[in-house]
Amino acid sequence: MQALHQKAKELLESGKVQVIIGYGDGSGDRVRPVFISKAESASDLIWDDRCRQNLAVYLNKPEIKKLGVPAIVATPVVVKTIIQLISENQLKSSNIVVLVVDNDVVSELTDNASLEAYSAGHPVVFPPFVVKEIKDIAEMSIQQRNKYWQDELSRCFKCYACRAACPLCYCERCLTDNNQPQWVCVASHAQGNFEWHINRAMHLAGRCVECGSCTIACPVGIPIGLLTIEASRIVKQEFGQEPGLHCDADSAMSSFKVEDTETFIK
């Protein structure tokens, strides 16, 4: 952590960046996002295994952009998110400084090539309980899956915390806010909940970098991350495309190959 404090202090003092987006002390035992713009506050930064929220969600917020050039304390999955955002033309690596911490050594990633190299060297590893959930659902029959998701989604009350927590859900106007036509029923109704979650999964298909921020953010504990993980799994299986690896990658769902194959279109 010492190295991180030192690096943050240097960056702010040199004027290379104006704000550090990182993790700081939160309520209880938790950490929360902090935005540090004074060099003397650099020691507020925390780095340990509680740091799981995806901070890349803040990079494109107007309030944060106003603060100046940011440096972001990045976990491997945040690096993936940043690469995905670059490939979608939402960010430029020249406008941010990405700080990665490995064994108390802090390195700066400042160009596409170094981000890609870091991402390739740090594949996403799911925690054991997620691996178990994925396996359990894969073994269910279609009726069991229907019941499973109906039960889980019945708790959803459409707070859209999943949307707010996701760094890739950045549309300024969301389909679910549209009321003419109303694609997604606004009440926390079984049909509306289903529509919202399938839309979220479809819109993140081939883009979800599997950071798990949506599941952490869900106040009623629905494992919604599984839906976007599945969507990305389908895209990888069918089209061989994986998000968060290449800054110049095509978006899987807005491109195509003539040789894409399926068996169900007669």
Add this chain to the structure above:
Amino acid sequence: MENNFEPKIVAFVCNWCTYAGADLTGTSRIKYATNVRIIRFPCTGRIDYNLLLKAFAQGADGVIVSGCHPNDCHYTSGNFHARRRWIVFKQMMEYMGIDMRRVKFSWVSAAEGAKWADIVNTTVNEIRELGPSQEYLEMSRQGVA
């Protein structure tokens, strides 16, 4: 009761191939099931999966989605984009436990009037076997938790 069940089928078709194909079915005097309501779109690329969800929410028992064969799209690539979307959508719906046997995807060109009649007839027979659509309507009927 079972025997009297006449499924409601909504067909989302593209203007340039399947709609013209369905026209040909008519002008060729080929008879086919009357259960289908055809909705014309400019291109399969325009057919949003939310439209399919809405069809089921409003009581459709089955849905047909049809357009130009690959490489025949009037707009060059609309059906290729649609194909990717359906590949993901179908598996995603099945992951969430929705029976996708009620949705039929097909390519019907403007010259395939007989194929269109065949697709409608097969779909109607299959949906008749499956019975009225329940899963989705069940969701609509549930109150707010």
